[in-house]
Amino acid sequence: MIDTLVLTQLLNGAILGLIYGLMAIGLTMIWSVTDLPDFSQGGIYIISAYVAYWTITLLNAPYFLALLIGALAGILLSVSFERVVYNRLRPSGVLSCLLAAIALFFLLENIANALWTPKAKIMSVPETEVTLNLFGIVTSYHRIIIFITSVILFIFIHLFIKYTKIGMAIRAVAEDREIAALMGIDTSKVYIATWAFGGALTSVAAILISPLYAVWPGMGTLPLLKALVVVILGGFGSIIGALVGGLILGLIETFGAIYVSAAYQHGFAFIILLLTLSLRPRGLFGRR
Amino acid sequence: MANYKVVRSLPTIIILIILITLPLYASSYVVFVVAIALLYAMVAAGYDVLLGYTGQLSFCQGAFYGIGAYLSAILTVNYGWSFWLAMPTSVLFVGLVSAIIGYPALRLRGAYFAVTTFFLAHFVYLLFLNEVTLTGGPLGFRGIRPPESIGPLSFESMENGYLLILFSFIFIYILLRKFVNSNVGLILKSIEQDDILADSIGINTAAYKLLSFVISATVAGFAGTMFAHFFRLLHPTTFSWFLSEMVVIITLVGGVGTLIGPVLGAGIVTFILEFLRFAPEIRYIGWAIALIAILMFEPKGLIGLIKRVGRRWKYA
Numbered sequence: 001m002i003d004t005l006v007l008t009q010l011l012n013g014a015i016l017g018l019i020y021g022l023m024a025i026g027l028t029m030i031w032s033v034t035d036l037p038d039f040s041q042g043g044i045y046i047i048s049a050y051v052a053y054w055t056i057t058l059l060n061a062p063y064f065l066a067l068l069i070g071a072l073a074g075i076l077l078s079v080s081f082e083r084v085v086y087n088r089l090r091p092s093g094v095l096s097c098l099l100a101a102i103a104l105f106f107l108l109e110n111i112a113n114a115l116w117t118p119k120a121k122i123m124s125v126p127e128t129e130v131t132l133n134l135f136g137i138v139t140s141y142h143r144i145i146i147f148i149t150s151v152i153l154f155i156f157i158h159l160f161i162k163y164t165k166i167g168m169a170i171r172a173v174a175e176d177r178e179i180a181a182l183m184g185i186d187t188s189k190v191y192i193a194t195w196a197f198g199g200a201l202t203s204v205a206a207i208l209i210s211p212l213y214a215v216w217p218g219m220g221t222l223p224l225l226k227a228l229v230v231v232i233l234g235g236f237g238s239i240i241g242a243l244v245g246g247l248i249l250g251l252i253e254t255f256g257a258i259y260v261s262a263a264y265q266h267g268f269a270f271i272i273l274l275l276t277l278s279l280r281p282r283g284l285f286g287r288r
Numbered sequence: 289m290a291n292y293k294v295v296r297s298l299p300t301i302i303i304l305i306i307l308i309t310l311p312l313y314a315s316s317y318v319v320f321v322v323a324i325a326l327l328y329a330m331v332a333a334g335y336d337v338l339l340g341y342t343g344q345l346s347f348c349q350g351a352f353y354g355i356g357a358y359l360s361a362i363l364t365v366n367y368g369w370s371f372w373l374a375m376p377t378s379v380l381f382v383g384l385v386s387a388i389i390g391y392p393a394l395r396l397r398g399a400y401f402a403v404t405t406f407f408l409a410h411f412v413y414l415l416f417l418n419e420v421t422l423t424g425g426p427l428g429f430r431g432i433r434p435p436e437s438i439g440p441l442s443f444e445s446m447e448n449g450y451l452l453i454l455f456s457f458i459f460i461y462i463l464l465r466k467f468v469n470s471n472v473g474l475i476l477k478s479i480e481q482d483d484i485l486a487d488s489i490g491i492n493t494a495a496y497k498l499l500s501f502v503i504s505a506t507v508a509g510f511a512g513t514m515f516a517h518f519f520r521l522l523h524p525t526t527f528s529w530f531l532s533e534m535v536v537i538i539t540l541v542g543g544v545g546t547l548i549g550p551v552l553g554a555g556i557v558t559f560i561l562e563f564l565r566f567a568p569e570i571r572y573i574g575w576a577i578a579l580i581a582i583l584m585f586e587p588k589g590l591i592g593l594i595k596r597v598g599r600r601w602k603y604a
Contacts, residue, residue: 039406106575
């Protein structure tokens with residue numbers, strides 16, 4: 001008989017991993033299409049969580065409506081960053097884009113700080129905060145919602161990238177920008193689609209996990225860092241890699257916090273990053 | 289021609305005289321702020337070797353600054369070492385850490401290195417915060433002494449501490465200038481221009497990138513030890529991600545790849561930040577917007593602006 005603590009943590013780790021995976025898919029798509037690890041997604045993570053928080057507290061809206069509105073805000077921000085900043089900086093190289101991305105992240109973090117004060121807010125969703133007992137695993141209704149929503153999203157993303165026209169265009173541009181452009185693919189449309197996609201996934205990840213933790217201006221940094229590690233661990237540009245990498249990191253963090261050290265829960269990802277870079281730089285599912 | 293040289297170096301000489309005589313007439317607050325600006329200038333000039341000359345973006349100068357500061361503090365306070373022994377030991381240790389981190393990350397092209405250094409800054413912050421027995425954790429590290437006096441030279445007073453920082457800065461700046469003007473500096477510049485091309489003509493780009501990373505890290509570590517024994521109180525939040533971000537902003541505002549640009553940038557950024565102390569929310573938002581604006585409209589920074597205005601003057 002397996003300990004129920006282990007089973008509970010297995011579920012918690014998997015949920016955390018799915019959240020990392022969702023954010024990592026957005027990042028890995030942007031990264032493979034334009035060579036840019038888009039740090040500004042960390043800022044979008046923060047702002048969309050606050051937008052959802054506002055929708056719930058000010059408008060008394062149901063949680064799924066807040067999820068939708070937050071995701072729209074994320075898409076809007078993400079696409080406008082691509083249009084206004086990255087698109088203009090692209091000729092001067094990835095380095096400038098990366099610096100701008102960091103600056104945008106910093107900007108959004110401080111805007112959140114000024115608008116909503118540094119005090120942490122609780123995004124309370126009473127209807128989902130019901131404790132459940134599933135075969136001895138004590139969990140909440142909300143965790144099950146996270147689990148089911150992200151699994152559905154993963155299937156949807158997979159189908160979207162594999163079979164839709166825009167999904168194929170994104171893959172083509174990721175493979176080779178010039179040749180894709182020569183084949184008549186409108187690369188600027190692909191960029192917009194990729195950023196919209198990334199912004200949506202980041203926001204959904206943020207809003208799904210927020211009711212479990214708190215909403216505060218510094219909330220974006222760690223998920224961003226971990227999602228970037230997941231991208232590298234899973235293999236650059238690989239969606240299945242982002243999913244598997246996310247699950248691995250989520251489980252290592254949850255179990256590491258119990259059996260190794262709770263204080264360094266957020267440090268395990270760094271060790272994974274260094275190990276991946278030195279032992280298998282192309283990641284688990286990378287092709288290069 | 290000699291005359292021309294004198295005229296050209298005149299501003300530098302005037303600024304140096306002002307800086308050296310500063311404790312004679314300025315308030316201790318001003319001396320203090322200038323000392324901090326000089327430490328930033330040191331870190332930023334070292335960082336310019338990496339960003340401006342080698343073209344590698346990193347976000348962890350604050351971490352190396354912090355490691356230097358904490359290690360030197362721990363060695364002197366907990367183990368009773370002399371500053372003059374603890375300082376080189378800390379600097380060497382920072383060099384070692386940067387080599388260990390840089391080795392796997394710099395062999396790969398692309399943004400892997402930037403991501404790794406970004407994470408390193410957080411990891412080091414976590415260490416400072418959680419290793420309470422060593423660092424004092426969130427309560428801070430107290431009881432650091434000023435550097436021991438050498439013969440008649442005492443560093444007990446803040447003015448002398450300031451002068452020590454000023455002369456270390458001048459020393460480091462000259463060393464860095466010599467370094468970037470050497471053949472190795474040229475090799476670094478070739479990597480910055482095109483690292484694939486540099487590789488193909490037989491330059492071991494990974495090794496040179498690592499070298500410039502280690503140099504920038506040791507300079508930051510050195511400035512960190514100076515900071516610890518000047519400020520005498522260390523707190524983890526001083527060395528958070530924001531410090532690394534500051535160094536990047538300073539370097540860009542000043543102008544990358546010029547070495548003097550980041551020094552200028554340190555002066556201006558510190559001055560404006562002090563000036564905007566009454567509006568803490570606005571100042572960081574302003575900085576972020578300024579950084580994006582610089583990237584989009586004046587990527588060569590302040591030095592680029594000065595040069596452009598200078599040219600217009602000449603031909604007007």
